[in-house]
Amino acid sequence: MIPEICTKTYTLNTGAKIPAIGLGTWKSTDEECYNAVKTALENGYTHIDTARIYGNEESVGKAINDYLKESGISRDKLFITTKLWCSECKEPEKALRESLNRLNLEYIDLYLTHWPVAIPKADVLMPINDEGKRLVIPYDEWNYIDTYKGMQKLVELGLTKAIGVSNYNIPKLKKILNDKEIKIKPVCNQVEMHPSLPQIELIEFCKENNILIQCYSPLGSTGAPILENEILQNISKKNNISPACLAISWAVARGTVVLPKSVSSKRIIDNIKIVQLDENTVKELESIGIENPQRVGNPPWDVKINLFEDSEVY
């Protein structure tokens, strides 16, 4: 199989198009991030994922603006996402205007609420308690539904083309979908997803409700541990493609957006090239996580936040 540059797009529930593969930018220094975004845009990517908490919006924005200037390509050909950090949940307009300033952009294509928790505003973006847990505002005082409601006006203001959520499970999505004050449905739910965490029920629920899934940590996050899996390695050898190409192709074959992160030029260029997988291969890879689901990202919130089920508090 010969991997080819992926040009697939999906249509969001707003009617806008989103490219199936986007560059992830978490955990990169300013310089790495600038070079990664610039390399990506020069090599076929039109979709970049960043977030307030990554601390790299300035580098992302500089790379985008330099690329637009040098290439003559218009802004509307790109799809840019950033995320509302949990400590800014009560002031989404202020937070997004600040993100736009850092990005040096007039609007973004998608604004996500980063986690379904609210954390207190403090001098630091992530206040922690004596046990090292991330402090959380009590649910009754402010919660993810209040946050999402407040984000709706950002679309009307033209600051973002769409809004969505991240790290939501089915019960939380149901609460958003059933709330009468919520008029703008999330366009997507960005969650951890890879062959060790295939989340089949969540995919089904989101498909039924026209909410697109975006897969984060598609290679298993730092160090790409998913690529060591024996089943994945055997299938990639059989098809003469890299394990990373297989994991990314699998996500696209399942109809999801996928956001591989890399700061290596070679990997960035490779990660947008995919192959078409048949249904049996998709299922074989899903079996890895059905038998033994494994989550790589589990931040230490100071509340019980179960990402699979609803919980008493969150």
Ligand code: NDP
């Ligand atoms: P990924 O699963 O994308 O893995 C990144 C790791 O894989 C890095 O160590 C990278 O190293 C390595 N890598 C990349 N390409 C290859 C390759 N072809 N072969 C071998 N190794 C490779 O991890 P992330 O956790 O960063 O997830 C992707 C993106 O999703 C994030 O960057 C962020 O944008 C988003 N995200 C969103 C979250 C949310 O809460 N909404 C949470 C986590 C992530 P190197 O850079 O050296 O190439």
